[in-house]
Amino acid sequence: MRYRRGHIAPGSLVALKMPDRDRLHPLLAGRFSPRAFHPSEIDDATVDLLLEAARWAPSAGNSQPWGFFPVRPHETEYDRVVRHLAPSSATWALDASLLIVTLARRFLDDGVLPYSEFADYDLGQAVAHLTIQAQALDLATHQFRAFDLESLTKELDPNPGWTIMSIIAVGPPADPCPATTRNPLPHLRTAPWTAR
Ligand SMILES: Cc1cc2nc3c(=O)[nH]c(=O)nc-3n(C[C@H](O)[C@H](O)[C@H](O)COP(=O)(O)O)c2cc1C
Numbered sequence: 001m002r003y004r005r006g007h008i009a010p011g012s013l014v015a016l017k018m019p020d021r022d023r024l025h026p027l028l029a030g031r032f033s034p035r036a037f038h039p040s041e042i043d044d045a046t047v048d049l050l051l052e053a054a055r056w057a058p059s060a061g062n063s064q065p066w067g068f069f070p071v072r073p074h075e076t077e078y079d080r081v082v083r084h085l086a087p088s089s090a091t092w093a094l095d096a097s098l099l100i101v102t103l104a105r106r107f108l109d110d111g112v113l114p115y116s117e118f119a120d121y122d123l124g125q126a127v128a129h130l131t132i133q134a135q136a137l138d139l140a141t142h143q144f145r146a147f148d149l150e151s152l153t154k155e156l157d158p159n160p161g162w163t164i165m166s167i168i169a170v171g172p173p174a175d176p177c178p179a180t181t182r183n184p185l186p187h188l189r190t191a192p193w194t195a196r
Contacts, residue, residue: 027132027135027136028132030135030177031131031132031135031140031141032140032173032177032178032180033140033141033142033143034092034140034142034173034174034175035091035092035142035175035178036092036095036173036174036175037092037095037096037097037140037169037171037172037173037174038095038171038172038173038174039095039097039171040097040171040172041072041074041097042072042097042098042139042170042171046137046139047070047072047098049133049137050070050098050100050130050133050134050137050170051068051070051130052133053129053130053132053133053134054066054068054126054127054129054130055126056129057122057125057126057128057129058122058125059116059118059122059125059126060116060117060118060121060122061116063105063115063116063118063119063122064122065104065105065106065115065116065118065119065122065123066102066103066104066105066119066122066123066126067102067103067104067105067158067162068100068101068102068103069081069100069101069103069156070098070099070100070101071098071099071100071101072097072098072099073097078099080155080156081099081101081152081155081156081167082094082099083155084147084148084151084152084155085146085147085167086146086147086148088146089144089146089147089167089169092142092169093142093144093167093169095171095174096142096169096170096171097139097170097171097172098169098170098171099167099168099169099170100130100167100168100170101152101156101164101166101167102123102127102164102165102166102167102168103123103158103162103163103164103165104119104120104122104123104162104163104165105119105161105162105163106119106120106161106162106163107160107161108161109159109160109161110160110161111160111161115161119163120165123165127143127166127168130168131143131168134170138172139170139171139172140170140171140172140173141168141169141170142168142169143166143167143168143169144166144167144168144169145166145167147167149164152164
């Protein structure tokens with residue numbers, strides 16, 4: 001059913017009172033970060049589609065402070081990324097079909113004046129869009145920070161003001177969704193104010 005502002009569908013209040021992972025959209029409920037991938041190939045059109053999903057994410061003032069460096073195992077640029085992975089991520093990320101280095105533009109070209117105070121926030125949202133588009137294509141994603149940030153930054157040498165944030169491994173998952181937990185729902189409302 002289409003959502004309309006101010007419209008409350010019959011039964012939706014009950015739904016709101018019964019938070020439950022199973023009631024989420026399957027693309028959200030089914031997403032998880034696998035620790036193993038089936039080696040397979042992702043074509044150019046799919047890479048473009050994933051980036052297209054990121055492209056249409058909202059951002060503060062439509063500043064779009066994001067950048068992506070996608071590499072696949074058969075590409076010459078692949079080695080420039082994988083040689084900087086930490087051993088903990090290399091064990092599974094090397095089986096991914098695609099690795100995407102994500103970058104946020106925090107500062108203007110002088111590297112000092114802020115470009116957007118929401119750069120990291122907006123990049124995260126663009127990545128969220130990308131992960132759900134991947135899920136819709138039966139591709140799993142595992143974002144990670146387990147790489148040598150300093151050496152990867154030297155290697156890719158982004159323009160001043162750009163910061164490498166994460167890498168996203170993409171591919172068909174080779175392990176089942178692990179048991180994972182989350183903070184209870186009330187915690188989301190109270191955490192910023194509860195005692196330290
Ligand atoms: C910014 C970011 C950095 C992460 N870094 C790592 C990492 O270095 N190694 C790793 O195994 N997982 C990493 N993860 C994956 C998280 O551990 C994972 O998303 C979390 O445990 C929840 O599990 P789920 O994605 O399966 O729901 C990272 C996730 C995000 C969003």
